[in-house]
Amino acid sequence: MDLKELYDKLKDYMGKEIILKGWIRNHRKQKEFGFIDFSDGTCFKHIQIVYDNTLEDFDEIQKYHIGSTIEVRGIPIKSEGKGQEIEIKAQNIKLLGDCPEDYPIQAKRHSMEFLREQAYLRPRTNLFQATFRIRSIAAMAIHTYFQERGYVYVHSPLITANDGEGAGEMFQVTTLDLEKLSDKKIDYTKDFYGKKVGLTVTGQLEAEAFATAFKKTYTFGPTFRAENSNTKTHASEFWMIEPEISFCDLNELMDIEEDMLKFIVNYVLEHAKDEMEFLDKFVEKGLIDKLTKLVNSKFTRITHEEVITILKNSKQKFEFTPEYGEDIAKEHEKYITEYFNGPVFITNWPKDIKAFYMKLNDDNKTVAAVDLEVPGAGELMGGSQREEDYDKLLNRMKEMKISEKGLEWYLNLRKYGTCVHSGFGMGFERLLIYLTGVENIRDVIPFPRTPGNCDF
């Protein structure tokens, strides 16, 4: 049976013989007794297995190594020891799979760097049991939120000829034999798709097309960035959630962002209690309080211009001087969320620092964009009302030197029954960093990809 079932229905199983299969996380031996810290991975909690020298193969069992796979037949009883309420009194412990003493995950503290090198084994540790189960639960929270509200889940294509953000930094995808290329002009008609293609940086453009058919849509899939950044927040492969909604303006978009985030946080707090308590205790003190506070707060809504004014009027000494018409720095984000003591939607950004598809405001200087700044997380979501006017969009593309080639269909969405519509993007890993308190993006992705790192 699963350990989770035992804990869920403890009353039914107390005093009755059960069988568990799982792994030895730790093993303490005494002359007449042994104590195995046992986990089968079905829940965060472990259980203590107690065995004594009345067992026929007592000597054999005492030799079982940490990391080994065992089958335990025994009886759940009240524990007299400290640290647990119940334990299993073993009647029989069978070795299913040995684990030699060079096993890298011994019962001690390992550095995060070391565990990254052992990415295939690290899910067996408490920290990554918590993190990756929360990753799974948070993914379900997102699907639940959107599906319950009638959104259609769209799988945007991964291989694409579009550069959706106009930012460059795309991986190229090819079946050409690089060894046989000469330094002449490449003949892309011989490549798999007959042209130069790469890995998508966003699923938004395709989601917009679906929003003109289903009204409410969302993507949840991988995106890629060939950016040579070695920071705690950059990975070259990560998952994004990109909802797109027709007949939705910037204000309604903020309503959705706030509602969704609170839903996800509540869902995780409810479905990952043990994991959150562990993280609160060992990773980020006050984590649960932080999240509970978020859920109960009203998010502030303020324009970029107002933000700059607040920053300028502050007596704070900033490394970068805040300026109207310019982007804001991390230190400014931090100041603003502290100033309002909670999450802040910053709207109406200078057009020159935002993407071509964002709706131009009547002032002709700003766009109807919104970034959500969250205390302790920075920018958690970025969204905008999309430019729904064909001519204005075309004009912005020309101004920003975005080629129309390959984007004619995207422009046509504004020709064939256009409508006010908005959407946002949320980096899944950024959300997880916020939810778990784990600081480095490499530690919330099962097998992270960063410059120079593509193992497993």
Added chain:
Amino acid sequence: MDLKELYDKLKDYMGKEIILKGWIRNHRKQKEFGFIDFSDGTCFKHIQIVYDNTLEDFDEIQKYHIGSTIEVRGIPIKSEGKGQEIEIKAQNIKLLGDCPEDYPIQAKRHSMEFLREQAYLRPRTNLFQATFRIRSIAAMAIHTYFQERGYVYVHSPLITANDGEGAGEMFQVTTLDLEKLSDKKIDYTKDFYGKKVGLTVTGQLEAEAFATAFKKTYTFGPTFRAENSNTKTHASEFWMIEPEISFCDLNELMDIEEDMLKFIVNYVLEHAKDEMEFLDKFVEKGLIDKLTKLVNSKFTRITHEEVITILKNSKQKFEFTPEYGEDIAKEHEKYITEYFNGPVFITNWPKDIKAFYMKLNDDNKTVAAVDLEVPGAGELMGGSQREEDYDKLLNRMKEMKISEKGLEWYLNLRKYGTCVHSGFGMGFERLLIYLTGVENIRDVIPFPRTPGNCDF
């Protein structure tokens, strides 16, 4: 309001003024009346908007084109016309977004080929409204099935140096400037990851690592195959579901496969009633009966050897002669599912035609693999017990000339606390073809990628 809400709470809204925003799917004009076939994409059903010449801008409204975006203020009333029970008596119809007459999606039958060229607009047609909403609902069914049963959702990496199936046919991913490569040896230390990498063909190997930590895991993500096949069932980018379960043998795996498939089918039948009725009527006659029959059937379990015997004993004239120790052809699959009049699990396949990681049976000739053959769908899932013995796995890799390089970690899963474990893969699009009756994989993927095709 959403049209879905109107239909869901019809009684509350009858006779009361409401506002709808959406698109004109068709427009019939009479001298004193007009009839607009209206959809907002929130449900499969459309609604008829009736307006008459008492409206001030009657003449203007009569000019509204198919595909245009409108806002309708009106009252839901019982319809006297044929084909619908209720309709909206319009008080006001505002044009939000025009649609010129060159709009490709007119209210007539279009060929599938034509609609593929208009992939960004085709979700607005009935067929693709049904198909892509079912795609979304089926995805939710899958997540619901696994999450309710305690499985952990794993995002396997997309960019990888492994060739998980040992089949070749991978796309290469690079940031090297191809234009500047000479025909000398490529220096991969200068590539983004410092080595040659490509797009994954399976998430299984990484899922196996997680199964040794969480016991029950599943992936649901994109996989890629650079196979130059132009058939109805091949795409170069598709989504796969790959569950991996520790302490699970081949028989238990078949239990899970059968249970999961029935759950998904029931979920879709329940959550996509209108869509399924449409498909049953216009795409595959008897579709709902086919699916209902599946849900109520007991799947047959039979070995590959027994299958060959049945085929040999049949009086059927096959194009390919069935042989012990060899693969079976599509015509054989078809014969077998008809023979048993239902889904058939075929187990214990000849080792030489299966992947290196499958568990070698004691006969040393077959592996503990299982394919699920479903009437009208062919092979819907492929799975196996995985080889859990280090030496046997290493031996198979050597026999099949699979390089250990880069797979040391995968082998080590058999060294550090190995256990009996099994998993299977299901192509999401193959499932959708079965669920919808839509025949071509290009028509169940939002923006399909096939050789020579990478538009949008």
